[in-house]
Amino acid sequence: MSTLAYSLEHEPATGRERDRRAVRxxxxxxxxxxxxxxxxxxxxxxxxxxxxxxxxxxxxxxIPPLSTAEWQEEFELYKKIPQYEQINRGMSLDGFKTIYWWEWSHRLLARGVGFVFALPLVVFWLSGRLEPFLKPRLVGLLGLGGLQGAIGWWMVASGLAERTEVSQYRLATHLTIACIIFAATLWVARGLVPRPAAGRAPGLSRRLALGIVALTLVQIYLGGLVAGLRAGLIYNTWPLMDGALVPSGLLSIEPVWRNFFESHLTVQFVHRCGAYLLLTVTFVHALLLWRAAPRTREAGGAMILAIAVLAQAGIGVATLLMVVPIDLALMHQAGGLIVLATAVIHARSLYGGYPAAVVERAASGGSGKAWQRSRAP
Structure with missing residues (x-):
């Protein structure tokens, strides 16, 4: 093989893999x-x-408040909303600073995500290190991030006028969009890992794996409703709920659809049922894949996913029985994200990596690059 042919066939591939690794x-x-x-x-x-x-x-x-006068100005603004009037009246300035720093840190991290995503995106894009099929995916993620910022304020605004807390509808939406961004980021990143082409896993297993990702997102949304209603602070028994496996009064609010979003009893019951369904589907998926492709990495991943869901269910039960202590509640939220990450990585592995890009040069000796595009998830 001539030096020129070797250069055309091997050097671009090496550069491509290096770029993919950096993006990943x-x-x-x-x-x-x-x-x-x-x-x-x-x-x-x-x-x-x-x-x-x-x-x-x-x-x-x-920039947070930097002087006593600025802190007092922020505190006076807080005193005008119903939460202060009805719940925190008499709060000291030091007490206000404590809750202020939590929210400020949350917003600073949100801005940090935008910075960590947008700046490298520009660098990768301008340096030509992004394959064309990646660009719309990454721009879509950037757009979702911008939308999430607006949804965050939309959520906060719901608690500033007539309520003492934010709307559970908006809280659940805000949480779910964040998790969609998390899942989509991992999906794209995992697709850049070199791996055999798709097709090793049966079609049913691939569809079930995607279904588990979707069910996990639905379960996270339901958890957001439970959190928004503080529904975890009541009915703190398991496996019975209000003394029964299926409690009475599940559909007591009219119209019926409101029960699934506004009834403490119904929202918590549906969240429990969602956990049972997710646990069942993940174990069925693991058994099917283990039978179809025993002792493979994919079968092992399915079993790890099932165990992660089981552990998360256990943490959820403990959180409920102990009436939502903050440490267990945060562990439960982290567990939900870990289950989602595990589900996404597993599902992506069943579909294989993104197709290898091919660098072509014109027969006339031109040096322009043309990336071969293939349909890829």
Whole structure:
């Protein structure tokens, strides 16, 4: 093989893999920051700190109060909302600072995610290190991040006028969008790992794996409703709920659909049922894949996923029985993200990595690159 042919066939491939590895590491870092952001958001909610900052200042809000006068100004703004009037009347300035720092940290991390994502994206893009099929995926993630910032303020605004807490609808939406961003980031990153082409796992297993990802996101949404309603503070028994496996009064609110979003009893019951369903599906999936492809990495991944869901269910039961202590509640939220990450990585492995890109040069000797595009999830 001539030196020119070797250069054309091997050097671009080496450069491509190096670029993919750099993009993959960057996306894993983004996912890690999103993970931290969701946990800090959970702590902010559990400490009832989310309404301590009553204005949306995307730029100026990076700087916290720096003097006693500025702290007092922020405190006076907080005193005007119902949460202070009805729950925290008489709170000291030091007490206000505690809840303020939680919310400020949450917003700072949210801005940090944008910085960690957007700046490297520009660098990778301008340096030509992104394959064309990656660009719309990454721009979509950036757009979701911007939307999430607006949803965050939309959520906070729901608790500033007539309520003492944010709307459970908006809280669950905010949490779920964050988890979708987390999952999508991992999906794209995992697709850049060199692996055999798709097709090793049966089609049913691949569909079940995607279904588990979807069920996990639904379960996280239901958990957001439980958190928003503080429904975990009641019916603290298991496996019975209000003295029965299927408690009475599940559909007592009219119209019926409101029970699934506004009834403490129904929302917690549906969340429990979602856990049972997710646990059943993950173990069925693991057994099917183990029978179809025993002692393979994919079968092992399915079993790890099932064990992760079982552990998360155990943490959920403990959190409920102990009436939602903050440490267990945060562990349960972290467990949900770990289950989601495990489900995404497992499902992505069943579909194989993104197709290898091919660098072509024109027969006339041109040096322009043309990336071969293939349909890829």
């Amino acid at each position: 590491v960057w996306l894993y870092a983004v996912a890690l920051v999103v993970f931290a952001l969701v946990l800090v958001g959970g702590a902010t909610r559990l400490t009832e700190s989310g309404l301590s900052i009553t204005e949306w200042k995307p730029i100026h809000g990076v």
